[in-house]
Amino acid sequence: MSPRLRSTLSAALIVLASLLAPCATLAVWAMHGPADTGRYVASMAPLADDPDVRDAAADTLGAGFAGLVDEVTAGPVNGSVRLFVRDAARSFTRTEAFHEGWDAANRTVHAAVLRALRDDGAAGHAITVDLAPVTERVRDRLAEDHVPFARRIPVRHLAVTVLPARTADRLREGYHVLDVAAFWLPLAAVVFAVAAIAVAARRRRALVAAGIGTALGGVLLALAVLVGRRLTVAELPGPVDGPAAGAVYDALTETLRTASWLLVALGLTVALASWLTGRYGRPPRRRSPAEPTAEPASKPSAEPGPHRPTRTGSETPWPGPRPGG
Numbered sequence: 634m635s636p637r638l639r640s641t642l643s644a645a646l647i648v649l650a651s652l653l654a655p656c657a658t659l660a661v662w663a664m665h666g667p668a669d670t671g672r673y674v675a676s677m678a679p680l681a682d683d684p685d686v687r688d689a690a691a692d693t694l695g696a697g698f699a700g701l702v703d704e705v706t707a708g709p710v711n712g713s714v715r716l717f718v719r720d721a722a723r724s725f726t727r728t729e730a731f732h733e734g735w736d737a738a739n740r741t742v743h744a745a746v747l748r749a750l751r752d753d754g755a756a757g758h759a760i761t762v763d764l765a766p767v768t769e770r771v772r773d774r775l776a777e778d779h780v781p782f783a784r785r786i787p788v789r790h791l792a793v794t795v796l797p798a799r800t801a802d803r804l805r806e807g808y809h810v811l812d813v814a815a816f817w818l819p820l821a822a823v824v825f826a827v828a829a830i831a832v833a834a835r836r837r838r839a840l841v842a843a844g845i846g847t848a849l850g851g852v853l854l855a856l857a858v859l860v861g862r863r864l865t866v867a868e869l870p871g872p873v874d875g876p877a878a879g880a881v882y883d884a885l886t887e888t889l890r891t892a893s894w895l896l897v898a899l900g901l902t903v904a905l906a907s908w909l910t911g912r913y914g915r916p917p918r919r920r921s922p923a924e925p926t927a928e929p930a931s932k933p934s935a936e937p938g939p940h941r942p943t944r945t946g947s948e949t950p951w952p953g954p955r956p957g958g
Contacts, residue, residue, distance in 0.1 A: 851896025
């Protein structure tokens with residue numbers, strides 16, 4: 634194989650490996666990040682102290698409680714009662730009971746969604762969850778804190794739709810694709826990178842190019858996360874849009890952003906190390922035995938010549954008769 638063909642093949646493999654690196658990182662993150670219930674709840678837990686999230690939760694709780702009061706009183710409540718309910722809901726979001734209810738609700742919803750995504754028999758059905766256990770847990774905690782009328786909070790078994798059937802089916806298909814991609818994409822990226830270096834005419838240069846390509850893939854992934862944030866927040870409906878949705882998105886993608894910058898750091902480190910070892914780590918060039926050696930300038934000539942007197946005044950005796958003798 635000619636050096637030009639080897640260089641072309643190596644460049645093509647490096648491009649493929651660089652494109653697969655961010656895709657592989659995204660697939661692995663999706664399967665081992667948000668898909669893990671424990672990690673998901675841990676990522677969502679700090680949001681219970683986020684002001685935007687608490688305001689959104691207070692508005693939702695206040696609207697729900699006002700609707701419950703409407704049912705009990707058989708008529709709409711006046712503005713002062715709604716204002717009182719909203720203030721009470723905002724105060725509730727600053728209690729420990731809200732934190733426990735927040736974690737319990739996230740755990741319940743995530744477990745229901747994950748169970749539905751892994752069950753092929755749930756195709757064509759919406760993903761629903763019963764939040765009655767969460768309501769009961771919050772009620773018990775409020776009662777322990779001696780909140781008036783806490784025991785009178787009704788606990789109803791109501792199926793809340795988390796995802797409609799069509800959206801759930803699309804997510805289920807995507808989940809199965811990610812399950813396969815999370816194994817094969819990283820393997821393919823590594824194989825292509827190793828093959829590119831192996832077939833390259835100049836392997837050190839190919840290693841530098843592979844490192845730069847990996848760093849560019851990390852930058853591309855970071856930009857994709859940023860664009861995905863804008864698109865996701867813009868498409869969310871009504872009460873979940875705005876700063877609260879942005880905070881949730883940032884919490885979910887925190888590890889993905891970290892992984893993207895790790896790709897950048899890894900690629901630049903490999904490229905820089907390869908370049909430095911190639912520039913400053915070369916051993917001195919040894920002379921081939923077949924090369925002729927230059928004669929040193931101070932070496933006397935081996936050819937005989939006329940004898941010249943030395944500077945000490947001593948002369949070699951003249952072999953013939955002296956002049957004038």
